[in-house]
Amino acid sequence: MAGEEFRVPPEEAPHQLTFMQWPVTPEVYGTGHYRRQVQTVIARIANTVAEFEPVVMLAAAGAHGRARRMLSGKIELWDIPADDLWCRDSGPLFARDGSGNLSVRQLNFNGWGRYWLPDDEKIAARVAERLGLPLYDSGIVGEAGGAEADGHGLLMANESSWVNANRNPGLSRKEVEQALLAAYGAERMIWGKGVKGQDVTDDHIDGLARFTGEGRVLMMLDAEPLPGDPYDASARKLHRKLLDQGLQVDTLPWPEYGRIEDPESQGSYVNYYVCNGGVIASESGDKHTDAQAAQALRRHYPDRELVMLNTDLLSELGGGIHCATQQMPA
Numbered sequence: 001m002a003g004e005e006f007r008v009p010p011e012e013a014p015h016q017l018t019f020m021q022w023p024v025t026p027e028v029y030g031t032g033h034y035r036r037q038v039q040t041v042i043a044r045i046a047n048t049v050a051e052f053e054p055v056v057m058l059a060a061a062g063a064h065g066r067a068r069r070m071l072s073g074k075i076e077l078w079d080i081p082a083d084d085l086w087c088r089d090s091g092p093l094f095a096r097d098g099s100g101n102l103s104v105r106q107l108n109f110n111g112w113g114r115y116w117l118p119d120d121e122k123i124a125a126r127v128a129e130r131l132g133l134p135l136y137d138s139g140i141v142g143e144a145g146g147a148e149a150d151g152h153g154l155l156m157a158n159e160s161s162w163v164n165a166n167r168n169p170g171l172s173r174k175e176v177e178q179a180l181l182a183a184y185g186a187e188r189m190i191w192g193k194g195v196k197g198q199d200v201t202d203d204h205i206d207g208l209a210r211f212t213g214e215g216r217v218l219m220m221l222d223a224e225p226l227p228g229d230p231y232d233a234s235a236r237k238l239h240r241k242l243l244d245q246g247l248q249v250d251t252l253p254w255p256e257y258g259r260i261e262d263p264e265s266q267g268s269y270v271n272y273y274v275c276n277g278g279v280i281a282s283e284s285g286d287k288h289t290d291a292q293a294a295q296a297l298r299r300h301y302p303d304r305e306l307v308m309l310n311t312d313l314l315s316e317l318g319g320g321i322h323c324a325t326q327q328m329p330a
């Protein structure tokens with residue numbers, strides 16, 4: 001039965017290490033200055049996480065020379081080729097059984113139903129093989145950034161990322177839900193509607209709402225409704241549903257006066273990463289909302305050191321720090 005034999009642990013549980021991916025694909029980043037800028041941001045995140053726990057960077061052997069020059073000596077490079085940087089989505093999702101044995105759950109990443117990233121599609125299986133861990137196929141297509149687990153039996157996700165013909169054609173929400181619960185070893189699911197077709201991920205949950213412990217959620221939600229904004233409308237419905245389910249929900253406003261001028265590319269404060277002893281989050285340059293985010297994150301994670309980084313380039317690409325990392329449980 002789901003949940004009795006294994007479970008994907010909560011992110012705040014102890015880690016063995018963090019996996020990340022080195023972005024090289026020329027179709028997205030070209031081969032010049034812009035790619036180096038993005039690699040600099042990934043190196044900044046990796047070097048920060050490496051101050052708290054081991055980091056493994058996945059990259060083809062031919063990319064190791066450049067990566068090594070930008071990465072801390074604490075970071076290990078593995079010869080597992082990567083196309084892009086979104087390790088949360090294409091990297092391995094780990095579950096642990098009652099005896100502490102780990103396995104990898106295969107969510108069958110397909111480039112969010114939009115892009116052909118042949119190396120990224122193989123990363124979870126290649127990591128499982130290198131670690132000598134069993135690999136279990138979930139039977140559905142999707143990404144770990146599209147599902148949020150509290151590690152105590154509860155999942156939340158936006159339908160738009162899963163019940164979608166670009167990933168799971170012909171499958172009902174009930175069928176997708178059963179497969180997700182089985183993959184995560186969970187018992188219960190809370191669905192948001194989400195927004196299809198407006199961004200690469202079809203509205204991943206990890207940029208909107210995160211569990212910070214059993215029964216607690218931190219989510220992005222402006223104080224006043226935004227008329228005509230489908231993301232805001234979907235978020236408000238999810239907010240009401242979470243409250244109706246008895247969860248404690250804290251909200252954070254989106255940055256209004258940050259460095260990024262495009263309102264559709266504003267960084268999410270909840271796209272943070274929890275590592276051993278630390279929380280690594282984005283700051284926007286909006287001093288007011290940055291301070292609110294820092295206060296909330298320290299309140300939700302009182303025993304961890306908070307580090308906030310400029311990851312504007314990732315925000316403009318549609319993601320953040322959580323999207324670029326994937327934990328291996330201890």
